[in-house]
Amino acid sequence: MGTNFDATRDYPLGTRRPDLVFTPGGLALSDVTLESLRQGRLEPTDIRATSKTLLLQAEVARAAGRAPLAESLERAAELATVPDDLVLAVYTALRPRRATRAELHEWAERLEGHDAHRTARFVREAADAYEARGLLADA
Numbered sequence: 001m002g003t004n005f006d007a008t009r010d011y012p013l014g015t016r017r018p019d020l021v022f023t024p025g026g027l028a029l030s031d032v033t034l035e036s037l038r039q040g041r042l043e044p045t046d047i048r049a050t051s052k053t054l055l056l057q058a059e060v061a062r063a064a065g066r067a068p069l070a071e072s073l074e075r076a077a078e079l080a081t082v083p084d085d086l087v088l089a090v091y092t093a094l095r096p097r098r099a100t101r102a103e104l105h106e107w108a109e110r111l112e113g114h115d116a117h118r119t120a121r122f123v124r125e126a127a128d129a130y131e132a133r134g135l136l137a138d139a
Contacts, residue, residue: 005017005020005056005059007056007059007060007062007063008060008063008064010060011060013053013056013057013060014029017056018030020052020053020056021053022050022052022053023045023046023047023048023050024045024046024048024050024080025043025045025046027042027046032046032047048080049076049080050080051077051078051080051081052077054073054074054076054077054080055073055074055077057073058070058071058073058074058077061073071118074118075116075118075119075122078111078114078115078116078117078118078119079116079119081114081115082111082114082116082119083114086110086111086114089107090107090110090111090119090123093107093123094123094126096130096135097135097136097137098137099136099137100136100137100138100139101127101130101131101136102139103137104123104124104126104127104130104136105123105124105127107123108120108121108123108124108127111123
């Protein structure tokens with residue numbers, strides 16, 4: 001993924017490869033300081049992880065043999081660009097007995113509209129699991 005990135009050697013990214021870590025607005029990690037905040041040079045989005053950084057973290061997790069964590073980080077990378085209100089709505093819908101099977105599939109389709117295909121697959125899998133355990137909302 002990154003230039004000369006070694007997932008087994010370059011962790012933690014913030015100290016070993018800060019050249020690969022940027023804010024969504026393009027600021028270097030070294031520019032994210034309390035002083036920058038005080039001077040008004042940071043936006044609220046500047047303290048968020050980017051998809052690229054999360055994918056690098058997923059590579060680190062996979063190299064360490066932590067595949068489930070890597071998969072979660074890959075879903076997080078997708079969600080980094082999904083609007084907050086959609087993420088919160090899907091989170092709420094995933095609570096037991098909050099959504100029907102059809103509603104969960106509709107949420108999955110909306111996620112796919114934002115290129116969050118892994119997360120959409122996860123929501124569909126949740127619908128199957130909830131159905132099997134009787135955790136879906138009544139239609």
